[in-house]
Amino acid sequence: MKRILWDMIKVFIIFIACTFLFYFGLRVMHTEYEQYHRYDPPEGPAVKVFNEEPSFFDRLNLFFRLGE
Numbered sequence: 001m002k003r004i005l006w007d008m009i010k011v012f013i014i015f016i017a018c019t020f021l022f023y024f025g026l027r028v029m030h031t032e033y034e035q036y037h038r039y040d041p042p043e044g045p046a047v048k049v050f051n052e053e054p055s056f057f058d059r060l061n062l063f064f065r066l067g068e
């Protein structure tokens with residue numbers, strides 16, 4: 001009986017340790033990527049993709065083609 005109880009306590013302690021490790025690992029990753037600026041203006045020889053705003057009919061055509 002003591003052996004089973006001791007094994008259950010070991011499994012519980014390992015589970016709690018792994019849970020804390022996973023949780024704090026996610027927090028570290030979140031703080032790392034929270035400071036990452038994805039939408040900074042481009043630097044260097046960037047090219048603008050669209051030169052003009054599409055017309056209403058172009059947008060309507062795209063809407064019907066994509067089925068949205």
